Amino acid sequence: MNLLPRPVSYVDGGKLCAYQGWETVLVDGPPGGYRLLSSDDGVLIEAHDAAGEMNALQTLRQLLGPQAFRVAGDRPAVIPACEIVDHPRFEWRGVMLDVARHFLPKREVLRWVELLSAHKLNVLHLHLTDDQGWRFESKRYPKLTEIGSWREDSRFGDRRSAGMKGRPHGGFYTQDDLREIVEYARQRHIAVVPEIDIPGHSQAAIAAYPELGVHGGGVWTDWGINERVLNTAESTADFYRNVFDELMDVFPGEVIGLGGDEAPGHEGELVRAIAEHVLRAGRRPYGWDEVMESGPLPAGTIVASWRGVAGGVTALREGHDVVMCPEEFVYLDYRQSESPDEPIPVGTVTTLEKIYGWEPVPAGLTGEEPGRLLGAQANIWTEHLDSARRVDYAAFPRLAAFAEVVWSPAEKDPNFVQRLEEHHLPRLDALGVEYRPLTGPHPWQRLPGIPGLPR
Structure with a gap:
């Protein structure tokens, strides 16, 4: 960058x-x-x-x-x-933005397109559905947004804290909204990759259409892994084929996300059915690395390696294209320091310097693997990021470090932080980005008394 x-x-x-x-x-x-x-x-x-x-x-x-x-x-x-x-080092220089856990209005997504363009990033992966909300308008199945797009309450902090916000949360994008986002991004040479997550992280869909699930229940108000997943009935596969047809009509790009994560024992049949459906439509399915555990993947599937890099290395050796996004290095919702001032501290400490020091190409690759390493992606999960201001704080300036990693040669610049402070933070100021100062959060960026789950 x-x-x-x-x-x-x-x-x-x-x-x-x-x-x-x-x-x-x-x-x-x-x-x-x-x-x-x-x-x-x-x-x-x-x-x-x-x-x-x-x-x-x-x-x-x-x-x-x-x-x-x-x-x-x-x-x-x-x-x-x-x-x-x-010129860029990698062809896939992406950011995953979770708009399912906490909804970001269209205007904020358009602003994110501008921020990606300013950092020479070229993929915006939108996580559109999860247990806590369904954000994609389906004209064939209107209950997905009538019921699934809002929840009655939200956990405030770690799920073990018993704290709740005490107010509803919701929202969704119309198909026209999403077409506008896609066109706005296209004009800036950014590909928008939509994701509808199956078979886990599907409680919002099950709340709208209970026949899809193994168990019932409403839109989830908590965080973490939900054991309630989609069933494997052929009618459920047909339902999602129809939904993905609508999705592919709105999103004309090559890559279509289908999730596949955190549903142990339930990954295989439905994921493969939808992956094959996406391929028959002339597109490429894109799934988290758990899809490697569901049996042989259809040729053309792209694997996002988030549980470290081992899944991605295996996928490359089996002939699949890979995007590296290991949580240890590129999960931008993870805490930025050991300080108690970090708001809702979750995950491992992921500093600016740690991200800048990361090498996306794993050791041990020969370059002769049948699959291609397309590039890398930073992920911004929003369980604890309930506003655009909180997303800014979590993402910046760490996203600037990631942008340089995926653009520039592998050699690191010892003056990176100095360049960032002297030259790039003033640009973020001009853009109105409410980033975390290098010395720690502003008083108004802290959330004292709201517990997280640091590791």
Whole structure:
């Protein structure tokens, strides 16, 4: 991502040049790559493709300074005279945003598309359904949103604390909302990957249509693993084939998420049936690494390796494409320090430095595996992130570190944190991102007395 671009060479000793616009020329090169030349003659962008031009324009925006990240105010008149040759290391540079546990309005999802674009990330994975809410409008099965899109209450903190918020929570996206998000992202060269989770994490659907489940019950108000899963009746598979048909009509992209996680003993039959249905439609199913335990996967399935990297390595060796997202390194809802000031501390300590130091390519791979390592993804689960402000706090500035890991070469820059503090945090300020300061949370970002579950 190059938070402060590191030019290959400077022109005329690095003097400043008046900025008056740019010219773009398409040339051969790696996908998403570009060359940016700034001189007294203006700015020239040579890009491999339209995505490369977008990446170059984001670099140009960085060169113009933090004020360029605002929609009003004085703009800089000069930029450094420089030559920058750059391209992404990985083709999949993603973020999973959980809008099922706590709903984010459409305006906030559009804002996230902008933030991904500013960080040269190119995949937005939307986790649309879970035990606690169904966020995708199904015209064929309206009860999924009439009943499944809201819950009566929510746990506030760790489930063992017995604390509840005492108020309903809900919301959903219409199909028109989601088509708008997809188009908004497409214009910024970001693919939107939808996920409807099966056979576990399905209590909201079961609440709406009890015949789908092994047991009944309402939309879940708690967090954690719910033992109530979908049944394996053929009628349930038909129901989800119809739902996935609607999903694929709204989301035209190649990759369609089907979950498959945290449902021990129940993964196989339904997951394979829906994966095959997605493949017959000309798309590619995308599942969490538990799908590897459900028997032979259909060719073309993409595996998201979240329980460490072993599942991803196995998938690569079996010929499947893989996205690395191990919880130890890229779960951005995990606590950021050992300090008691961290709000609702869950998971392991995952610092900015830990994320920046992560290497997405596991040791021991030869590069000759039949599957491809597409890239990596940071995951933002929202059990304890109940507002856009809380999501900002959890994600930033750690997401900036992740963005540089998946864009730049494997070698690490010892000056990364200094560059971040001096150059990129002012950009986040200009964008209105309510990030966690490097020294710890602001007083209003703390949630004293709300217990988490640190590990």
